[in-house]
Amino acid sequence: MAKKLVIKVTAGVDAPERCSQAFTVAAVAVASGVEVSLWLTGESAWFALPGKAAEFELPHAAPLPELIEGILAGGGITLCTQCAARRGITEKDVLDGIRIAGAQVFVSEIMPDGVQALVY
Template sequence: MRSLVIKCTAGGDDPERCNQAFSVAAAAVAAGADVSLWLTGEAAWFGMPGRAEEFVLPLAGSLAESRDLVLEHGRLTVCSQCAARRGITEADLVEGARVAGAASFAEEILADGVQALVY
């Protein structure tokens, strides 16, 4: 099975697109894929404790549960530039999440057997 790297570029500003990224990441983890979820733009806030828990979208699953599933079985990364613009540091993130930049993202998506999706 290929590895999957998902970049979520939307947060509360576009809740359906944001939820889709988290849902696909959780579904891929459940299917046994190696999943890396990147949070960029307004999605960066969901790397912080309590933020995903506040997310509400009718008929959608829990963003926090999807995030936690990815943290347990994959990787959760917050974009370094996006974090810096919002005053978010690695110490502010949920346990297991990290801050990394474009070079790390490029390295992940250019590896053999990787599928990248952007929401």
């Protein structure tokens, strides 16, 4: 049975270690052949925008743009609908490959058997 990992990251520059951990786990899982769905919510929503990940710095952590590139290469990234709306972010604003979707889609991803969800 194929396994899927759904990660919801709520932290951004306000909690850089939690933020970095979420992106790192997602990228490593993708590189390991795991199906990954990373959800950007709260302050991590800003990383759906071009150039924002390049502004993120955390000593001894992999660069966020590289992690995002790796996740998109073999997994999916979704920006929360409400989080996007609160920040004035629209579909035309986000990086190629990032979709905007809401709670119904999140629930549908985490409900099948064998799915593990992590929240950072």
